[in-house]
Amino acid sequence: MPSPATSAPQKMPAELYDCAIIGGGVAGLTLALQLAQAGRKVVLFEKETYPFHRVCGEYISMENYDFLCRLGVPLAEMDLPKMTRFTVSSPTGEALHHPLDIGGLGITRYVLDQLLARLATEYGATIWEGTKVTDVGFADEQFTISVAGGATYQARTACGAWGKHANLDSKLQRSFLEPSRQGRQFVAVKYHLQIDHFPQDLVEMHNFRDGYCGLSPVPGGLTNCSYISDVRNLRAHGNSVAEMERQVLMQNPLLRPYLQEAQREGNPPIVISQITFRERSTVDAHVLMLGDAAGTIAPLAGNGMSMGMNASFLLHGLLLEFLEGRISRAELEQQYTRAWRRLLLLRITAGRFIHQFFGRPSLTTLAIQVLKRVPGLTNQVLKLTHGRSY
Template sequence: MTSLPADLRRHAAADCYDCAIIGGGVAGLTLAIQLAQAGRRVILFEKETYPFHRVCGEYISLENYDFLCRLGVPLAAMNLPRMTRFTLSSPSGVALHHALDIGGLGIMRYELDPLLARIARENGATILEGTRVTDVVFAQEQFTLTTAGGTTYQARTACGAWGKHANLDRTLHRPFLTAGRQDRQFVAVKYHLHDVDFPEATVEMHNFKDGYCGLSPVAGGLTNCSYISDVRNLRAHGNNIAEMEGHVLMQNPLLRPYLVAAQRQGTPPIVISQITFRERSTVDEHVLMLGDAAGTIAPLCGNGMSMGMNASFLLQGLLLDFLAGRISRMQLEQQYTRAWRGLLSRRITAGRLIHQVFGQPQLTTAGIQVLRRLPFMTDFILRLTHGQPY
């Protein structure tokens, strides 16, 4: 192959980013900030325009507190609610109350995501909002990314942080999309409730048939109410959210008052569907995955926001080593896969196993009754699903 003239090589290098990140949630944005702070040329694509709401529990484990502060997030000055207690209930209302070992903070994605985007820009990252990436091609040791508008960008590395599902999953022929698999599918729903009598400093998780709902306080006196349900519940009630809630979720007496409040307030829910919990790969076609793109995270395994940030911290050091020529691309991919599995796969596996039990009324009730008698087991499960400060 004929090499490019020196002047064209310099032009190509100038137009080539060190890293392209697809997806502007907490995983992608915190990765962009870290790389930009290290002096690397970073471009991030977000299909929406900030600020916007996401279906999310909006609970950040305190394992991420120091990390976010290092990035420049002024958590101490934001007057965020802090959770130190945990309540779990079965569909019939049998409840467990327990202290949280590490606890967490409540923060709305409507506020956090644009704040992270601003910090990334201030550190030199290029953030393209309202921009959908439609194709990623790897050739001659660099990536070419094409947007819906037909513009192309080049980068030495590419990272996928696009969430639970995207068209790019099919473009990259990701193995978890193998035809013929009959996994259960779920729908996720989120409300922000106001003027509800919610216990201070508490995270609640309430089970119902084939699903469960989490509640926690966020800033401004609001309560985040997010739930995940087998899609069969929704279909059985004519794809009507209110009907499903009334006939299924409200059978739990502890959950009922919150959903009644949501319906009374007329709060419009945010809904996403076609969620599965299939095992995913951390690297596909040389694109490095993080957040839900690397493994859809059940709400029970320590919250996806924290795990997405954990993955960004793992990945940024390896990306810097690769960009500096200290490791090869193969080593980058292998070491990231090992590090991700070592730190996060146990949490995802634990969450997936508990997820299979939750939503089954008899199993959930029996499990809660056991945990009430053996509190050390609750401590053990909470440690399985939460990490350590870093």
């Protein structure tokens, strides 16, 4: 599939965009696609070049199925694995097996992101790949977006969809970076495994000391392996991912066979660091945040991709109201903040609470033992971390 766009030119475009979106993950791309379908002038900046792999569980909750189909993603034709059950284990191997009623689909970000980018450009969105935004300014009811190389772009609205951490967080002096809010930091790792006969309807979540690992099927006979660990685990083993896996992850007897025996797909592991789960704001310096830039949910407890798409659906309607002059900028920011919190804050809060149990051997074992005895409680936990179709 050809790349949907090329690198940005080094001169300033003449037009004023209705919306500038910084970050081309599922949150930013679905927002760009919706605005373009509504006939709005949209520009999106992505520092990488499609297609590329991301650290991600690559699991999309079925709550997003109808939404993606409406956008033009041919999910029914893509022969994607559908997961309807899950297993979660403690570091000692205590396991819970349970139905996953809402279910989810496995799809690689390598495929999904490029597909969304292509659809957005077909509807008229401008996407600059390989383009790093260096600054965002706001004056006279207009944003100026500066990119590496010196080009600038103007837009009536600006949205931040750059993920868990970016230099722009510091530029905008976002409050979650304040030293008084510093807490534990995590590292995330993702790669694909070739596991013989891994069930195509199963998600597995395996805890280890100060972290947890997810396994789920994706197309091509591969299994996504993604995990998050306290950064101290990595530092304690010479910053070696392989050594950390041997000394920490493989202490879980259910996870060990996968990591020891499965073959890794050709691409090297992707590693990101400086991950935190501190509360974030949905608006900073008039930039509207969505996806992980607005709030992160612990991977084992929820579905970050689904939340990013939910937020894009919520935000695009409010942006259209503002661009059509039906609400003011202050009303746009206030209504988005209230609606975002109403829709997603409970999921994030529940995720942070559940996250406190995982990665701690005694607490995780106790939690799994309780959930095994009370299946209805497991269903309630799942409802807290998943949403409804929209």
